[in-house]
Amino acid sequence: MTACDEDEPRWSLALYVSGASPRSAQALETVRRLCDEELPGQVDLQVVDVTDEPALAGRDGIVAVPTLVKRLPAPPCQLVGDLADVDRLRAGLGLGPAPSPTSVPGAP
Numbered sequence: 001m002t003a004c005d006e007d008e009p010r011w012s013l014a015l016y017v018s019g020a021s022p023r024s025a026q027a028l029e030t031v032r033r034l035c036d037e038e039l040p041g042q043v044d045l046q047v048v049d050v051t052d053e054p055a056l057a058g059r060d061g062i063v064a065v066p067t068l069v070k071r072l073p074a075p076p077c078q079l080v081g082d083l084a085d086v087d088r089l090r091a092g093l094g095l096g097p098a099p100s101p102t103s104v105p106g107a108p
Contacts, residue, residue: 009072010042010043010044010072010073011035011042011043011044011070011072011073012070013031013035013044013045013046013068013070013071014045014046014047014048014056014060014069014071015027015028015045015046015048015066015067015069016048016050016057016060016062016065016066016067016068016069017047017048017066018050018051018065019049019051023065023082023083023084024066026083026084027068027083027084028066030084030085030089031045031068031083031089032045034086034090034093038090038095050062050065060078064080064081066081066083067079068083068092070092070093077092
């Protein structure tokens with residue numbers, strides 16, 4: 001493990017979905033994109049289809065899908081409902097506002 005790796009917290013997320021429903025598919029796409037773009041190499045993402053694994057949903061007290069459960073870093077939380085909005089996801093996960101595009105030197 002490098003010093004850089006130690007500075008970046010590990011994230012543990014579980015996304016609860018229901019089959020291939022449009023809302024679940026959109027949530028999965030948005031969460032994966034956020035993880036890939038903002039937390040590359042830092043996230044353990046577990047995707048749970050509640051129709052296939054209802055016991056796991058019961059363990060985390062899931063009553064609606066899609067639901068994103070953040071276990072780490074603390075504090076744990078759950079984001080329920082429309083997970084297609086990246087800004088809402090960022091706020092719910094405590095990531096703060098989206099980074100602004102970097103300006104290109106010499107650009108107007």
